[in-house]
Amino acid sequence: MKGKRLLVVSWSLPPLLGPRSIQVGRTLKQLAANGWDCTVLSVDTDSLPANYAKDNFLAEHYLQNYQVIRVPAPPWLQLLNLVRRILPQFAPMPDNQTIWVKPVLAKVEALLFTNTYDAVLTFGHPWSDHLIGLEIKRKWQIPWVAHFSDPWADNPYYFRLSNFQKAQMETFERSVIEAADMVVFTNSETADLVFKKYPAEWKTKAQVVPHGYDRNLLGYLKKNDFREGVLRIIHTGNLYGLRTPQGILEALRLLKEEGKLNEGLDIVFLGRTKNREDYIEFCKRHGIEVVKFMPTLPYLESLQIAASADVLLLIDAPAASSSVFLPSKLVDYMMFGKPILGLTPNDGVVALLLDEFGFPHSDPQDEKRIAEMLLGIWDKHNSRGFDFSQKFDSVAERFDIEYTTGTFETLLGAVIAG
Incomplete structure (x- = not known):
């Protein structure tokens, strides 16, 4: 399977019940069916507070033909969730999953000691997934694709963030986009919004792969x-x-x-x-x-x-x-x-x-x-x-997942080929 080994980071993955989890699981299942060897680092759902919705059917249907390594969330996640609800101006940036970054990077280092990968793929949201990709890129120089889906720093619904927190978001986003080899969005309008504030030559990194449905x-x-x-x-x-x-x-x-x-x-x-x-x-x-x-x-x-x-x-x-x-x-x-x-x-x-x-x-x-x-x-x-x-x-x-994943794997191949 030369040229098709992916190291994937996605907090959101079945059995978590949510739109991002479903889309990521769906895409990875189709990539695996198309011959990609995917190793996925995701949160250990048993370590999450009880209010995180889970669905076993999603795990049975989508966690197929690729390896999933579960990394527990630190036990103080629930406290951070409470802080974000009550005192959002004191919440960590870019999101509460920032406390998960170090444990995942430790797991990545162990994996890379005995394995090689052709590319790294990170899925945000949460945006902390991309901070993991950023550190991998800086330390190991593996080709990296950051999948954004929604806008990050340009999200108009960050009503409760302080100006300092918004500035942090902008700094994180710029660092990720500058370092990533490719940034994927679900539509061209989001790509245009995000990249309009960056040097024109960076726009070549932007690519579009829509969400996909599973017939x-x-x-x-x-x-x-x-x-x-x-x-x-x-x-x-x-x-x-x-x-x-x-x-x-x-x-x-x-x-x-x-x-x-x-x-x-x-x-x-x-x-x-x-x-x-x-x-x-x-x-x-x-x-x-x-x-x-x-x-x-x-x-x-x-x-x-x-x-x-x-x-x-x-x-x-x-x-x-x-x-x-x-x-x-x-x-x-x-x-x-x-x-x-x-x-x-x-x-x-x-x-x-x-x-x-x-x-x-x-x-x-x-x-x-x-x-x-x-x-x-x-x-x-x-x-x-x-x-x-x-x-x-x-x-x-x-928007059929077979069609959208076909587009995605062509882009992944281009990043790997350099």
Whole structure:
């Protein structure tokens, strides 16, 4: 397997239940299937506090054909998590996983004493994974690919960080980008945002590999029949911070007041919703009986519920300017071949992609537009007017994990070849 040995660092990996963990596990499984020999350093999930969600199915499905070395997290991680919630200005940078850097580097040194690798691959978030890659690059000069996904120092949602902490983020990011041989993003808009503050010649390091969906998961799911007079809209995943259901609930309130709220609607929010009781009370106060909040479920169960949807709902945070975030949830939704309703900034990556599909979208806070979209979707659904299959397939195939990993391994090969 000459030229295809990877040393990978990713805190996030199954059985951890989260978007980054799933995407990393999915990519590594496909790389291994394509002949790459991957050794992965990841956190020992048994060392984590109990509030870290885990799912054994994810481990069974994605931890295949590559070696995983588990490095325990130091026992004071939970204390740092508490500090970050209560006194964020005193939290370590770039994240609490910075306490994991030294134990991993000690493991790396032991591995490199008896093994050679053609390249190092680090996955952030957490960003501390890239600090590990930076030290490996400085000490051993192995070709290094840093996978960013989202923006780092340019993230507009760092509301609670001090100016000093933001400056630290900028310093860390610059050091990583300067040293890395390649920096991978999930869309070109994020790459442009990050690299606009650096020398133009650095931009050659930026490459794009989208998130990927795993169509093999469909084999675990039951098919659902069309239901006359019922329109089921489902949102999967957690809602917190600026990502809230308030916009669509306000739209339902408008429809209720205008006598246009059809009781055949069935809107489900699956996952943890911050201030959930407040939203339930809002629905009761306005006589909205078509909304249901469900807790986080095991991964396969959540997929089965998503598969039962007539329309899948995506909710993003509002943005004052163009949004560069491409949530992996949107890509996962593609697997189901269902219409997608997007509550997302009108100027952004998600809106552009939904336009390619021909799916409706609205600013998350535009309740009138959201109400109009709900009425339009109801009419199309009951007339069976969702005819999008040809356009859908041509766009969605770019996000199949086999296709995206094929792009990724070509880039890895180029880095190794120098």
